[in-house]
Amino acid sequence: MKKKESIFKLLTQKPWDPDQAKLDDLHEGQTLNLSKGKLGLRFIMTVSTIFFCLFIVTYADRMVYPDWQRMHEPFLLWFNTLTLIITSIVFISAQFESKKKNFELVKKRFLLIGILSFIFLFGQLLVWKQMIDLGYFVSTNPANAYFYLFTTLHGLHLLGGLIYLNMTIKKVWVPQEVVIKKVQHSVELCAIYWHFLLVVWVVLFLLMLLS
Amino acid sequence: MVPDNLDEAVNKSNSVPDLEVKPQDLYHANSFITRWIFCQDAKVIGIQYSLTAIAIGLVAMVLSWMMRLQLGFPETFSFLGPAEYYQFVTMHGMIMVIYLLTALFLGGFGNFLIPLMVGARDMVFPYVNMISFWIYFLAVLILVASFFVPGGPTGAGWTLYPPQAITQGTPGSGWGIVLMLISLSVFVVGFTMGGLNYVITILQARTRGMTLMRMPLTVWGIFTATVLALFAFPALIVSCIMMTLDSLLGTSFFMPTMVELGEKLEYGGGSPILFQHLFWFFGHPEVYIVALPAFGIVSDLISVHARKNIFGYRMMVWAIVFIGALSFIVWAHHMYVSGMNPWFGFFFATTTLIIAVPTAIKVYNWVLTLWRGNIRLTLPMLFALAFIVTFVNGGITGLFLGNVIVDVPLSDTYFVVAHFHMVMGIAPVLVVFGAIYHWFPLITGRYLHEGMGQFHFWVSFLGSYAIYFPMHYLGFIGVPRRYYEMYNSEFIPTSAEGLNQFITIAALTVGFAQIVFLYNIIVSSKFGKLAGKNPWQACSLEWQTPDVPPGHGNFGKELPVVYRWAYDFSVPGAKEDFIPQNVAPNEVPEAKAEQT
Amino acid sequence: MASKEGQQHPIGIYLWIWGLLFVLSAFSYAVDWYQLQGMLRWSLILIFMMLKAGFICAIFMHMVWERLALIYAILLPCIAILFLMVFMISESGYTLWTRMVYFMVGM
């Protein structure tokens, strides 16, 4: 029973009403037509989005005060951003392959993604080092503080993603044994998450560039 | 329900059949450790949560005795200096709100009741659920550890306002505050994992026939509270992270230019008010996170023990959702006199008072459920009645505080302390007690001892009312909160000293009753009167399990199928005065629900 | 699970939304009326505009009736954060103003 129904309508049902009851009896107990994994991922993404949005709110607030100085922008950041974009592209292709059930290729793509992600993280560390060498410490200026904060948190989110990536790689490790549906599902979740991280990064990066 | 035009493509690629918990995939424990410690059964996790929360809650209760001793009998106890006093106040408040009530309602009751009430075998991600408990446990350990570090736990007040929280003039400003912030962050991470489970289980894993509008209000309460928590906790963790950096690395997110005890500090430029906004953006939804599950549970208690369907079920659901949504735009009512832009007062006073309307509807519906009921004055019912009295009392004082100008003289006085103890320290705690008396037979198969229960109820209810009702009047006189001692202020009549002593004695008495309660729990779980199946003759699914206490997988071989809402009490024509949710209409042909 | 209708919605909701639109417009005018200045002014005006646009898209163009629950899960927190954002921006403006007046320039 999947019928169109607005939330207003839903909340105005009279569950005690015999006519309503006849309809309700057929309901199979699922509210949204989504897999649990996917719904879970959406929730995680929502919570993360709120989390980053709140930082951005504080950022906007803090920026107003006169002691704010524009951040030094290391060029390397552009390179790192590029890495992240490439990762997302590889993911698209991995998803494509997984739809075609070429799990051998999916495996390779995933390894590549792992490597790229580490390159990204390493690149971020290099940026840190550059900043520190130039004398921009966390406490030098709020703009710098936000930079370190954002990169750390984004990096942590990525590390979390890598754990799940690792689990997915395990699932495709021996392509003959994969349970197709499960793997396709995992690949998709991974991909969504990575695109999400890319978006988050781009937003943060633009924010820091433009202010 | 999602429309089927939720594009075909999406459907095809995502709707993988439930990979998480198929009935046969249920996780099976095979050793003591996996059975009790790293258990993935939501019921056991719920009990683990509850026990941990109660244990740490008892610490907070003992701390409150210490505070009361100081306030009732100042200059009598040499071990209570101002620094210790403030540390106790802070830890008392924080533990009670977050580590006791939030964890108990969502982690404890949520885990135990959600799968049973919606007819699921377990949470959808049992493994994550287990991890969630252990992360919570870790948070509690870090919190406890802060009592033993140099400088002791933080004494910054549970609101942790900077700059004071991380500067020298506050006890525990070194280690204590950092551990507190870390513990809170860990708590939030753990909670997010748990919360995800509750939400998705409720949305996606209900049994056949269980529409959203057939769920018991307990589930609605916990559900909405969890959603609130998922959205509000990020604000807490954000403020914790930023304050940790201010404290450890010397950033100036919240720290303004300041001189401390004659010395200029390195900080500059930040705005302390920003922290307050963030904190209350979390903090106000937080108080409803504590209140909404209590609302839900108390609705069920009243309905079951009054043998009558809950009055105005739809309005109740609406009210819960509405209160939840509104609670995000009233936060600054805690900041009327904080020095924020004074013009905000108009907006926030209005939104705050608007919340009173759906809340009032809930109150009316509770008492209207009593009307023409057939009220059994069992212990859970007594607690529910006491809840109504204390909640209305506390809610009404909330209206005083919400009306911005009235808040001016009352803010930061004992009037506020009385308000939030009435509405949060007593009302939901009474619901917790009522809920324990109600579901204890389900958890252990035995009743709690009735005599001890009556004692516990009357002392707790009358005692705590006696503590907090007079306390409002201290607030009217103008006694500020968080005062270690008043000295002999002229504007306070000397008789107020007597009042303080009376309050202290009442608090100790109420505390004693809790010890009796604990004893009752321990003894009754072994030797209590056997309860049998569905002892309260309730309709909701958790009482319809084949085994009591419910076994692994909750419902034996087959999941129940739901044919009615959770409140078919006293249906005209039916033989019994209750029809469980999983009884098909053809099994009770004589029952005729009215067509409304 | 009412199975009868597709896009039929009670007139009442439309009226509600109409009301809301009026209220929002009133707010926009109020911004003008009170002569709020600077950041606050523009952010408020923009936000009211966006809300209006959102409502119009959502209700009159029937966007909302799709995937409602999901949209709610995303929309509500966004609105809440939007509120926080508005208030924080005007708050920082206010704080900055007091700093300027009392610490730098003088009345």
Added chain:
Amino acid sequence: MFVAIMLTLVTVGSILFHFFSPWWWTEVASNWGNIDDTIILTFWVTGSVFVAICLFSAYCVWKFRYQKNRRADYEPENPKLEWWLTILTALGVAALLAPGLVVWNQYVTVPKDAYEIEVMAQQWYFSYRLPGEDNKLGTSDIMNITDDNPFGINPNDPNGQDDVLIDGDDIHLLIDRPTKVLLRSIDVLHNFYVPQFRAKMDMVPGSVTYYWFTPTRTGYFEILCAEYCGTGHYAMRGWVSVDEQEDYQAWLQEQETFEEMMARNNDNKEIEIVAK
């Protein structure tokens, strides 16, 4: 029966306590008597609802107590009743809110002729600054704070030279003169609260907050810090004396201005140098 009686007793007890207990607010000493009026109004509205709800439940508990042979009503809802209750409650809320907002509007709108004084807080005491003859306070900055210049007054601001400084003593106010207090803190949050004035506001480092009032009664009142500010919070008190014109002038004559203080500090330094 017992339960119903207890519920009634609790309700009646609360009312009696309210009317007969000796604990009530202090006599008001400022123009904010209308805050008291809004509180009284709130009391009547909400109090009657509280009593009604409690007594209603007590009645139900007694009237509809369990009887084996009785059935409860089956009544899922009654939209009409619910709407009525909602509307009535909304009216009640509006009745509380409207006057409240009116008074709040007065509270945040300072009269043009108000006399400005500054209160500066630090852990854990208050100091005060009056505008001097030009009726203007000079700017200040925490960065200017030194042993010689504890208020951090901007030494180059001409408005600040004649500011009257009161450090470690009571503040005096002139009766019946609208007074705007500017509140400032140099370390953590504090609050400036005099119970008899009914008014309060936090003091925030890095910002200046304010409120205004008109003292209407002479006397000597205690100032409390009402925002938690560390270990000494409870001991952070001060005194305000509301004076008639004569007393006030006499007191004012004795106070030192910023200029005088700087001069004195310089003298002291010279003496020290000479002594060396």
